[in-house]
Amino acid sequence: MEKVKLTINGKTYETEQGKTVLEVARKNNISIPTLCYDKRLDPYGGCRICLVEVEGARQLVTSCITMVGEGMVVNTESEKVIRTRKGVLEYILSDHPLDCMTCEATGCCELQDLAYTMDIKGIDYRSGEKIGGVIPDRNELIYRETGKCIRCGRCVRICGEVQQDYAIEFGGRGFKMWVATPFGESLLDGTCVLCGQCVSTCPTAALFEKKAMGKGRSFQVKKVRSTCGYCSIGCQIDIHTNHNGIIKITSEVGAVPNNGNLCMKGRFAYDFINHPDRLDTPMIRVNGNLEKASWEDAYDYISKKLKDIKSKYGNDSISFISSGRCTNEENYLMQKFARAVVGTNNIDQSETECHAPTLTGLRNSLGFGTTTNSIEEISKSDVIFVIGANITEAHPIIGLEVKKAVRNGSTLIVADTRRIWLSKIAKTYLNLQPGTDAYLINALMNVIIKEKLYDEKFIEGKTEGFKELEKAVAKDEPKEAEGLCGIPEETIKDAARIFANAKRATILYGNGITQHSFGIDNVNSLVNLALLTGNIGKEGAGINPLLGQNNGQGAFSMGAVPGFYSDYQPVSDRAVRKKFEEIYKVSLPKNKGLQIREMFNNAYKGKVKAMYVMGADVLMSEPDTTRVKKALENLELLIVQDIFMSNTAQYADVILPAACFAEKDGTFTNIERRVQRVRKTVS
Ligand code: SF4
Ligand code: SF4
Ligand code: SF4
Ligand code: FES
Structure with a gap:
């Protein structure tokens, strides 16, 4: 692309043609305030807070929509620029409620930050008229308050340009303009998919996460970068926590691969983490009933039973089902447990069926x-x-x-x-x-x-x-x-x-x-x-x-499959096997193990006697439920490690409560084989 040279605040910069003055300035750490700008959206030029002076131009120009040109001379901090921007901001603030002391967005409000950095002390044009208010909307996720809207259009544009759901539009004119839904109905009644993208871009509290309200200011929370635990895209998320637990999930514009975008699941579906039905203690079946047990008792029970079954029926009477929901590290350990401890290649994972x-x-x-x-x-x-x-x-x-x-x-x-x-x-x-x-x-x-x-x-x-x-x-x-x-x-x-x-x-x-x-x-x-x-x-x-589960890719790569060790190294290859034997310091089984469906066929026929299922509700996901049920009933030992009492867990002899993605450290591998960090944020 052709290069151009321009001067900003007396210094010369070389850049590619086709960039805006704002982009070039920001790239070179020159600060220009913005309100209607979001990198994810088309240039808009609506708020006029990003005004700069360009030599030869008849008036100040908006830097977010002005393209750089050869020889352009720009001033971002002249007295005229500062004075005019202040006037623009005062105008925007003229009908704003100014209730920052109780506003949810205090500390994370772009408008508040600008008023502070631009030293706004009084507002000449304040009308005194109270415009807008809270819009009652029966949806449980998105709070809407027109009084705090600065009409930047970011929400409307992200819904149209990025989501292409066109669920909201501006209604009214001038000070009476508000972000409207068709016929003033709830977001639930139109084309809205409750992705919260509009909330993510709103610079004020005009749109806000309902679940986060009253739970703590942005400066009172800890923000931890992690990876979404739902699908295989591996969106980067920031989990906000305080003494109330997780209060919201956001994402940063520029984060790879999702560039600050999240779907409804990644942004809002975290209530399961503190759900009262979570498994929190091991259980052992005694006289047909599952009873709470200590970890020591559960481990003793498992190791004794596995040893008995192994010596009575052989290593291959035991099968392991790992999980595309768990971390790479957990999957690696599961396959190592199967191969190096029990001595079988009967290891497969939940994503295999898909x-x-x-x-x-x-x-x-x-x-x-x-x-x-x-x-x-x-x-x-x-x-x-x-x-x-x-x-x-x-x-x-x-x-x-x-x-x-x-x-x-x-x-x-x-x-x-x-x-x-x-x-x-x-x-x-x-x-x-x-x-x-x-x-x-x-x-x-x-x-x-x-x-x-x-x-x-x-x-x-x-x-x-x-x-x-x-x-x-x-x-x-x-x-x-x-x-x-x-x-x-x-x-x-x-x-x-x-x-x-x-x-x-x-x-x-x-x-x-x-x-x-x-x-x-x-x-x-x-x-x-x-x-x-x-x-x-x-x-x-x-x-x-498009693999379904968040870490199906990682589980494959970690060797949680019957024919391959980690990194797709075949178990049938003698040299590869020897390498792993030297690392694990045990001799390893030679034959390819059973695939998940073969495990159930063999359990049905009474050949597989024990199964360890981690993070997979096989009774829900496997075809022919009646046969799978019978296969599970046939087992002499079923160990289920999960976060909830799943359908499969109800057939277990031992249940081990598991940590979900927000409660542990590790990595997931996404669909494009990007290894991403998962960080513990809550216990
Ligand atoms: S939640 Fe998503 S679909 Fe609904 S209005 Fe906001 S951006 Fe549009
Ligand atoms: S609701 Fe927020 S994002 Fe939408 S126009 Fe108003 S201030 Fe801008
Ligand atoms: S579910 Fe998938 S698309 Fe949605 S936020 Fe999580 S990783 Fe991203
Ligand atoms: S940020 Fe440039 S006009 Fe709004």
């Missing part, structure tokens, strides 16, 4: 069973193909990236059995019949091959088996697919052409295509589609499985 086809399919074809791109790259793709993933609900922050990309001109293709939110902004919506994903993907490839839209050079240089693929999909005519998938032939052809003609196309897929008996076929077809069009190995192009 994404085992991903691990196998991607590993077999690409060499590694995980995403090929970072989250940030999504917005650099000119075509995004979403299949089997309701992203705005299951991975909301990735949903924002997709929305951003479409807003910036990317083309979206959505294939889903349901009319999901993203189908609203998709250029092509492929409303397929359940279970017909592979037919659809093969039909797309059929069109691409027939119309010679594939990337010949890439295929020649980087792939093998093109002829076999050509033969395999030759029969998958779009006409055939129309009958099977229920999508018009022409729509399939259009989608194929859009995908193949993209410079950078990315595929985002979810459990909708993997949780099938033929999930691996679906994944293989998607990989073939990406390879056929040369969409691997370049920025903004690739294939990205």
Whole structure:
């Protein structure tokens, strides 16, 4: 990008063209006040507090929307600038309630901070008229008070530009302008998804977290950076705590990967941490009833029973289910316990049921069973193909990236059995019949091959088996697919052409295509589609499985799977095994262990006698509940380690209460394989 030189306050700076004066000033530690500015939003220029003087300009200009130019001379602190900004601020304050002593935002209010730093002592234009007040809204999360609104528009813009939910808009004019919902109804009645993004950007207490109110000022809380424990994006969060426990969760603009954005779960769903139903003591089943026990008694019971079962039935009669909900460290220890202490490779994890086809399919074809791109790259793709993933609900922050990309001109293709939110902004919506994903993907490839839209050079240089693929999909005519998938032939052809003609196309897929008996076929077809069009190995192009659980990726990487030690090192490889034997100082089992479903089949048949389940409610998540129930009943020992009395825990012989993500230190690995810190904030 072309460079320009400009002078700010007498000093010369070189910068890229296309930046605003505000951006360049801030980058160089020159302070300019702002109120309507938020890095996440388009430049707006509404509040005029960021005025600066530019030589040659007829009047002061707003630095947040003024682009730098070659030779520009800027003054950010002239007497005129300071005086005018003060006037602007006094005007903004003229109808403000000025009840800072009782206001929830005291200490974290941008308006209050500016009034202090700009030394506002009295306000000449104060009208005395009380405008606005608290808006009664029966939602339990977001407090709304119009009197504190400075009409900066940040909430309206974040809801429209970033969330694209358009749940709020300005109503009225002048001093009587307020942030309104359609027909003045509750946020619950419109398109609002209660993400709290509007709260996160509001510079005052006009929008505030209801749950945090009255629980302590911002300067009376401890703020700890951690990682959200819900989905696999791994949003960075700041947990605010004081003697009242967790009082709110926020995120900092600029934090990777979520840039200060959070969804409703990450921001508001933390009440479970102090829920009275949390397990808080070990329990042992005595005469059919679970009774409270000490940790020592629970450990004694477990070790005695495990030793008995091991000597009576052998090591492989014991199975371990680890968890995509727990930390990397916990997963590593669980697999080590299974292999080095008990001597079995019967270790699997909760995410396997959802994404085992991903691990196998991607590993077999690409060499590694995980995403090929970072989250940030999504917005650099000119075509995004979403299949089997309701992203705005299951991975909301990735949903924002997709929305951003479409807003910036990317083309979206959505294939889903349901009319999901993203189908609203998709250029092509492929409303397929359940279970017909592979037919659809093969039909797309059929069109691409027939119309010679594939990337010949890439295929020649980087792939093998093109002829076999050509033969395999030759029969998958779009006409055939129309009958099977229920999508018009022409729509399939259009989608194929859009995908193949993209410079950078990315595929985002979810459990909708993997949780099938033929999930691996679906994944293989998607990989073939990406390879056929040369969409691997370049920025903004690739294939990205959207794992569900927050640390499913980490659990795989830590070796909580039957065939691999940590870092996907195969247990069947003698040299690898030897290395681990030297580290663990024991001999390790040679054979691949049981997968989660095989564990239940074997327990059902009476071959698996003991199971240790950590952070997984298998009775809820496994298919064929009746059979799983019977399998659990057959066990001689079921150990469940969890935070609540889950369905599975009710069948346990021993229950160990676990710490949730906010109560322990460790790491999670997110969907893009970013290892992120989890910090203990409460006990
Ligand atoms: S909570 Fe989210 S969806 Fe609702 S108004 Fe605020 S930004 Fe919009
Ligand atoms: S409610 Fe807050 S963010 Fe929205 S316009 Fe008013 S002051 Fe700005
Ligand atoms: S998108 Fe996922 S990681 Fe981010 S806040 Fe929501 S649940 Fe947490
Ligand atoms: S911050 Fe520039 S006009 Fe509001």
